[in-house]
Each structure stands twice: as C-alpha cells, then as structure tokens.
Amino acid sequence: MQEAVQDILKKNQLSITGSRVKILELFLEQQGALAHGDIERRTGEKFDRVTVYRTLQVFLNKGIIHTIPTSDNSVLYALCKDDCGEGHHHDNHVHFVCDDCGTTMCLDDVTVPVIRLPKGFKFTQIQVVVNGRCKDCNRD
Amino acid sequence: MQEAVQDILKKNQLSITGSRVKILELFLEQQGALAHGDIERRTGEKFDRVTVYRTLQVFLNKGIIHTIPTSDNSVLYALCKDDCGEGHHHDNHVHFVCDDCGTTMCLDDVTVPVIRLPKGFKFTQIQVVVNGRCKDCNRD
DNA sequence: ATTATTTTGCAACAAAGTTGCATCTGTTTA
DNA sequence: TAAACAGATGCAACTTTGTTGCAAAATAAT
Ligand SMILES: [Mn+2]
Ligand SMILES: [Mn+2]
Ligand SMILES: [Zn+2]
Ligand SMILES: [Zn+2]
Numbered sequence: 001m002q003e004a005v006q007d008i009l010k011k012n013q014l015s016i017t018g019s020r021v022k023i024l025e026l027f028l029e030q031q032g033a034l035a036h037g038d039i040e041r042r043t044g045e046k047f048d049r050v051t052v053y054r055t056l057q058v059f060l061n062k063g064i065i066h067t068i069p070t071s072d073n074s075v076l077y078a079l080c081k082d083d084c085g086e087g088h089h090h091d092n093h094v095h096f097v098c099d100d101c102g103t104t105m106c107l108d109d110v111t112v113p114v115i116r117l118p119k120g121f122k123f124t125q126i127q128v129v130v131n132g133r134c135k136d137c138n139r140d
Numbered sequence: 141m142q143e144a145v146q147d148i149l150k151k152n153q154l155s156i157t158g159s160r161v162k163i164l165e166l167f168l169e170q171q172g173a174l175a176h177g178d179i180e181r182r183t184g185e186k187f188d189r190v191t192v193y194r195t196l197q198v199f200l201n202k203g204i205i206h207t208i209p210t211s212d213n214s215v216l217y218a219l220c221k222d223d224c225g226e227g228h229h230h231d232n233h234v235h236f237v238c239d240d241c242g243t244t245m246c247l248d249d250v251t252v253p254v255i256r257l258p259k260g261f262k263f264t265q266i267q268v269v270v271n272g273r274c275k276d277c278n279r280d
Numbered sequence: 281a282t283t284a285t286t287t288t289g290c291a292a293c294a295a296a297g298t299t300g301c302a303t304c305t306g307t308t309t310a
Numbered sequence: 311t312a313a314a315c316a317g318a319t320g321c322a323a324c325t326t327t328g329t330t331g332c333a334a335a336a337t338a339a340t
Contacts, residue, residue, distance in 0.1 A: 015306055017318065036296085048320050053297070055318095069209040071267060075296095094255055099264065107261075113253040115234055115268065120275035121247075124239065127211060127269045128255065135260035155286065155337055176327085188289050193328070195287095215327095 004028060012062040012086075019047045019055050024064070032103040033068050033078040033095075062086055068095045068104055069127055076104050092126070098134035105134070144168060152202040152226075159187045159195050164204070172243040173208050173218040173235075206231045208244055209267055218246050232266070238274035245274070 005024045009016050022043055026034060034042075039052055047055075056077060059065040063084030068076040080091055094110040097103075112126045145164045149156050162183055166174060174182075179192055187195075196217060199205045203224030208216040220231055234250040237243075252266045 015317065017306070019319080049296090050298080050321085051319055058318095067211065067213065069211050069213060069267075069269060071207070071209050071265070073207065073209060073213050073215045075213045094257075096257070096261065107258065110255065110257065113255065115250065115253065115270055117234075117236070117250065117270065117272075118247065118275070120278050121236065121270075121272060122278060123270045123272035125211075125271040127209075127267075127271075129209060129267045129269075130255055130257065130261075130263045131265040131267075132257075132261060132263035135258070138260050138262060157287065157337070159288080189327090190290085190329085191288060 001025065001028060008064060012064060014058065014062065019043075019051050020058075022046065023052070023055050024059075027065065027077075027079045032105045033076040035074055035076050063089055066091045068106075069129060070097055070104065071129065071131060078104075078106050081106070081108050094128045094130055096134065097129060097131045098137055099131055100133050100137035103134060141165065141168060148204060152204060154198065154202065159183075159191050160198075162186065163192070163195050163199075167205065167217075167219045172245045173216040175214055175216050202226055203229055208235045208246075209269060210237060210244065211269065211271065216244050218244075221246070221248050234268045234270055236274065237269060237271045238277055239271055240273050240277040243274060 005021050005028065006016060008024060009020060014020060023039060026039060026042055036052060036056065039056075040047075040049060043052070056065070060067065060077075063080055063086055065077045066080050066084070066089055068078055070076060078095075080089065084090060091106070092112050094107045094112055096105050096107050098105075107130075112128045115123065115126055117123060145161050145168065146156060148164060149160055154160060163179060166179060166182055176192060176196065179196075180187075180189060183192070196205065200207065200217075203220055203226055205217045206220050206224070206229055208218055210216060218235075220229065224230060231246070232252050234247045234252060236245050236247050238245075247270075252268045255263065255266055257263060
C-alpha cells in the first residue's frame with residue numbers, strides 16, 4: 001500500500017508530501033468515491049482546506065483521479081483505474097449512486113453505451129450516472 | 141408566449157407574480173439550459189437572488205423544470221417537456237453539452253439506453269450527459 | 281373593498297471555493 | 311552531507327454560492 005502510493009506519485013513526477021500520501025491512501029483504501037468534505041473529515045483536519053483543494057486539483061490534472069457528475073451536483077472524486085494521464089482521461093465506465101447508503105462508485109466493468117445523436121452532433125465524451133440500490137444494500 | 145406562461149403557472153396552481161413570469165419566459169424563449177447565474181444576469185438584476193432561488197425551487201417541485209448534472213458540477217435547469225408533475229419527473233432523455241459554444245440542451249428525442257448492471261444492483265434512474273460539438277457549431 | 285394567504289426583499293449568516301504571499305519541506309546538485 | 315533551488319503548504323483575506331427568519335408588499339379569495 002505504502003509502495004503503491006509512492007509508485008503513483010513518482011510515476012507522475014510529483015514530490016512525495018504528507019498531504020499527497022495521505023489523500024492518495026484514502027482513495028486506495030476506499031472502494032467508493034470521495035467528496036472534498038469526506039477527505040477533510042477523514043484526514044482528521046490534519047491539512048489546510050486549501051491544500052486539499054490543491055492536491056485534488058493536481059491529481060485531476062495528472063489523471064490520477066476523475067470527477068463524477070451527480071444528480072445533486074455535488075463534486076465527487078474517484079481513482080482512475082485505467083491508463084489515464086496528463087490531460088488524457090478515458091474512464092468510460094458507468095457510475096453508480098446508491099440512494100440507500102449514499103455511496104457513489106465506479107462500475108469499471110460496465111462500459112458506457114453508444115448513443116445515437118441527432119444529425120450534426122459529434123460527441124467526445126459520454127457520462128452515465130445510474131441511481132438505485134447497490135449490491136450491499138439489496139442483500140437484506 | 142404570454143399565454144403559455146400564464147397557462148403553465150395556472151395549471152400548477154401557482155400565483156402569477158413578476159419573477160415567476162419573467163423567469164418562465166426566459167426558459168421558453170431559450171432552447172438551452174440555464175444556470176442560476178444566467179437567470180440573475182438576464183433578468184437584469186430585477187429580482188433578489190433569494191427570489192430566484194426560491195422560484196427555481198418551486199418550479200422544480202412542480203415539475204416545470206428539471207436539473208441537469210454536468211461534468212463540471214454546475215447546476216443547470218431546463219424546461220420539462222413531458223408530463224412531469226409534482227414529485228413526478230420522467231425526463232428520461234439525453235443531455236448534450238457543447239464544448240464549443242457552451243450551451244447545454246435537452247435532446248428530447250434521444251432516450252436513455254438500458255444499462256446492464258452487475259448482479260445485485262437495481263436502478264431507479266439513469267442520467268446520460270454527452271459532451272461534444274453541437275449542430276450549430278459543426279456547421280462551419 | 282376587505283381580508284387572508286403567498287411571495288418578496290432585506291439582512292444576516294453559512295458553506296464552498298479562490299488567491300497572494302511568506303514560510304516551510306522535499307529534491308537536486310556540488 | 312550541506313547548501314541551493316523549486317515546489318508545496320498554511321494563513322489570511324476575499325469571492326461566490328446558497329440558506330434562513332422576518333417584516334413588508336403583492337396576489338388571490340371573499
Ligand atoms: Mn469512475
Ligand atoms: Mn432535459
Ligand atoms: Zn448502498
Ligand atoms: Zn455549440
């Protein structure tokens with residue numbers, strides 16, 4: 001785990017600092033997505049709010065994490081699993097929001113479908129967000 | 141136009157007030173979606189910010205407008221075309237964001253596809269947001 | 281026209297996000 | 311390994327966005 005964190009930072013030519021290590025650990029030990037607030041809470045207010053913002057921004061630019069649009073328009077972040085790089089995101093999988101437990105997760109195995117657009121429209125990216133009950137919450 | 145506005149308000153048992161008429165007009169004379177900020181600007185700061193928030197909230201509850209999730213997590217609103225009512229939205233169409241001109245619009249004729257979820261997951265709603273170049277911007 | 285009900289604007293507040301700058305930390309080089 | 315450098319952090323101050331309570335104003339009902 002420690003190694004994984006260091007690897008990711010080195011691979012992206014980022015200096016290894018307390019906040020980056022800690023925040024990256026949070027993402028690795030968590031299956032769901034994290035909001036900015038979650039991160040602040042779970043780092044035990046160890047880092048300044050500004051540092052968290054800037055760290056997330058750096059991770060986004062480097063293609064280490066991606067944002068997830070949600071129906072309530074809160075900003076969520078999740079690890080990129082694939083080969084995303086600086087300015088090159090290709091996380092074309094479906095996102096799932098459980099209305100029961102509130103977790104938002106990447107369904108890495110569910111690829112986004114092809115959408116037939118009206119004449120004249122060209123797409124570059126398709127985002128799919130599914131709401132419902134997750135696996136765990138249905139097991140009752 | 142004036143009539144359409146009055147009709148919608150009456151049909152939803154809403155009293156006819158300056159802000160409601162003006163904001164509804166904005167939506168009717170516009171093909172794309174509007175952000176809260178757009179509305180404030182285009183009403184010429186005629187109404188208090190709080191009034192705009194409350195008006196949009198009322199319209200949302202009544203099923204006159206719906207929100208659109210976007211990749212940059214800004215809140216956008218658009219008219220419901222269908223038979224949405226109080227607490228009953230069924231705007232299951234695809235949304236399109238033009239990266240060129242910035243407009244976000246409802247593709248009312250493009251219905252959201254069925255998504256095959258992993259075992260154990262149940263869905264209640266599927267949101268699809270497509271980014272790309274719109275019809276108008278491709279006409280060059 | 282009078283009354284009852286909603287809606288509005290204001291003020292005060294809370295939450296979320298940004299920016300500049302001095303200080304500190306991690307990395308590089310000699 | 312120590313000094314020098316580049317980059318990251320924390321703080322303060324600020325902006326933007328959204329919320330709440332309440333009195334005044336506008337709308338609807340009688
Ligand atoms: Mn994802
Ligand atoms: Mn729509
Ligand atoms: Zn769940
Ligand atoms: Zn366009």
